[in-house]
Structure formats: C-alpha cells, structure tokens
Amino acid sequence: METIIIIVFLAGYLAITLEHNLKIDKLIPALAMMALLWAIIALTHMDVFNVNTELRQLEPTHLEEILLHHLGKTAEILVFLLGAMTIVEIIDYFDGFATIKGFIKTKSKRKLLWLFSILAFILSAIIDNLTATIVLITILQKVINDRETRLWFAGMIIITANAGGAWSPIGDVTTTMLWIANKVSALQLIEHVLIPSIVCMVVPVLIASRFKAFKGNIESDVSKLEESKSKYGATMLYLGLGAIVFVPFFKTVTHLPPYVGMMLSLAVVATFAEIYSNSKFTMSNVDGEGDDSVGHHSPVHSSLSKIELPSILFFLGILLAVAALESLGILFHYAESLNEAIPNTDIVVMLFGVGSAVIDNVPLVAASLGMFSEPMDSPLWHFIAYSAGTGGSMLIIGSAAGVVAMGMEKIDFFWYLKKIAWLALIGFVAGAITFVFLRDFILNA
Helix, strand or coil: CHHHHHHHHHHHHHHHHCHHHHCCCCHHHHHHHHHHHHHHHHHCCCCEEEEECCCCEEEEECHHHHHHHHHHHHHHHHHHHHHHHHHHHHHHHCCHHHHHHHHCCCCEHHHHHHHHHHHHHHHHHHHCHHHHHHHHHHHHHHHCCCHHHHHHHHHHHHHHHHHHHHCCCCCCHHHHHHHHCCCCCHHHHHHHHHHHHHHHHHHHHHHHCCCHHHCCECCCCHHHCCCCCCCCHHHHHHHHHHHHHHHHHHHHHHCCCHHHHHHHHHHHHHHHHHHHHCCCCCCCCCCCCCCHHHHCCCHHHHHHHCCCHHHHHHHHHHHHHHHHHHHCCHHHHHHHHHHHHCCCHHHHHHHHHHHHHHCCHHHHHHHHHHHCCCCCCCHHHHHHHHHHHHHHHHCCCCCHHHHHHHHHHCCCHHHHHHHCHHHHHHHHHHHHHHHHHHHHHHHCC
16 A cells, blocks of 8 residues: 555655646645545555654554644644744735835945845845745836846845745744754754855855846936835834744743744734724624724734635645655655665755755655654754755745746746756855865864
C-alpha cells in the first residue's frame, strides 16, 4: 500500500507544480491529496507511528491520535498566518503602505534599485515576502512608467524579498513553520542567517546595478506621488508592523505558541482600527444589531473579508498530506537512505534550495521536519531556513513572491529565466558559502 500512497502523493504534487499549465488552483489537488492519503490509511488499517526525535525511532500510535496531533500543529501555523494577514489588511485599509512612498525622493534608477531592494529586504522580514512584494510592486507601478524597466525592478524585488524573509521567523511561511515546530529560535535564526541573507541580497543587486536597465533617471516625477488617503495611515503602519515584531518577544518571554502572541497583537491593532474608523460595529454581533452596510464600514470586518483563504486551505492540505507520509514512517526511512547516499548534509540542504525553485518550498520544509531529528537550533535547521527561503528565487514560479509578481506585471517565465534566474543563483550560492564559512569558522569557533 505504501506504493499507492507515494503514487497519490506524487500525482498531487505534480498537479500543484503544474498549477499554471492545468489552470487549476493548487489548493484543489492539495486538499484532494490530503483527504485521499488519510482515507487510504484508514481503510487499509495501515500502521501509523510517532517519530521520537530524541531516540531517533518510530513509536506505534493510534490513527485518531496522530491525526489530531498533526491537525493541532497545522492549526498553529494557520491561525498564526490568519492573524498576520488580518493585521496587514488592516494597515492597507487605512492606506498605511502609502507612507512608504515618502522614502522615494530620487529619480536615479540605480539609487531606486538599492532603495527598493533594501525596503523589500526589511519589509519582507516583518510582513512576509509575499505581502512585501505586493506592496512594493504596487508602488513601483506608480513610480516607473516604462514597462521593461519595471520588469527588471520587479525581478530584483523578488530576489531581495525572498532573501529578507529567510532570516526572520515571521518573514516566510517556511521559517514560521520551523519556528513554530521549535526547530529554530528567533534570536539564533537571526544570528546564523541574517548575514548570509544580506550577501544573497547584496551580490545580485551589485551586479545588476551595472546593467543598462538601471542607468540614467526615470521619467515620472516622484515628488508628485500621492500621500496616504487616511490621516491615520502612518500610525496604523507603524502600529501594525510593531505588533507583528512583538510576537517573537512575546513567545520568548511567555514560552507560549506564537499564534497566541499574534492574536494579542491583532486584538490591539483591531482596537485602534475600530477607534480610528469611528465605527460601532463589533466582531461578534450577538444581538443582531446593525445591518451589513454598517458592518462593512468596520476595518476589521473589511480586512477579514479580504483574507486569502485559498492560501490557508492550500497550507492545510499540503501540511496534512506530508504529515500522512511522516506518520507512516516513509519520510523517516527516506531520510536514512538519503544520508547513506549523500553523507554531506550541506549538499542535501542546497538541493532542497534548488528543489524549492521547481516545486513549492512549503512541502519541502514540511518533509524536512519529518526527515531530520536534529535538536533545536542545529545549524541544519538554519541552513534549511536559508535554502528554502532564497532558493525559490531561481525560477519565477519557485516562490510566492515570484508568482504574485508574475501576475501583477505579467512577467514571462522565460524572460525571468534568461534575465534574472542567474542573478538569483549567484546570490543563493554566495549566501550559502557565507553560511558555511560563518558556521564552521566563526560562530562555532
């Protein structure tokens, strides 16, 4: 039956990878694959196991128990993401991201390249690389009129946003997964991955800044960029970003799961949003007072309605599908075989990075959680965070930032492959070399 399980998983995985060719949202194969895998396990009464990371062995358990365990772990990630997404949408409700336009004072393309790159690197570490890409490309469309020039900027934003998300526990879904799974701590992740991520950003930008596309000045007048439509825009931007950054500190102090801190941050941001909007609408309208027209004026209600539920359902499907393989012990045995075939784990992790450019990095990291049993803050987990986060930049379909930029600017797959992919590869390799050097000669000296 294990053969059938693997075939179903690979078929679902292939459908997710070929999402754009099949024109089927990837959440559909992810959910179908998850349900079928667990159904096969239940109907055929296959043995399921819990991985004992300390003893490095499999321990038999009951189906209901292991499924509830994995659902709980998955729910922690999904609730965390829901809170973060809602805070970002509340900021956008008040047009808070328009405040970032105030930083744009130059018409020089080279200076703009560095400005957008640094903004992408910093923003993605706070609000995640996907949202940072959306925000910056929206601003880019108002700053640069020439489409060809805009494509180059968008390509560099993808590289730098992914690099920025890799070193922060809240900057990328994969690093959030590792953080929530207690594989990395916030401070150790930053200490080990920040400098390699900076190298991964700086090297491609340095090379690209010499290209013809980034010489000269832009034609539009940046001084005429409109200000935030709301007088509370800047306040809500800084409050929202501060609330998200607060979450790692909350976890460190209380030792509670990150989603608890994110819910507290959401409550604080939502409170100020309701006060500033002068709306009397409440999130739980028990008495049925007020109608929909009143409700839609609430920033919280409006923000919740804009949450990307397809992404949440995709994560639910893919994480529980990978959990099925883990529960059968397939990932555990695969990891043993992989270690025998390739004793050097650095090569294995870099292959993970290359693989994340071809297929989604979320299932790759989810698989790694079941494959490796290294303790918390092992250099292996930090290297996985770096590779999975930055490797996806090598193909435009290899990361959420790339896919959303592709949609917003209609970037051609082969244009990106020819113009940007090699820059992403150089940055990825340069950062990986930096990571290994720091690990072997400085941090562990």
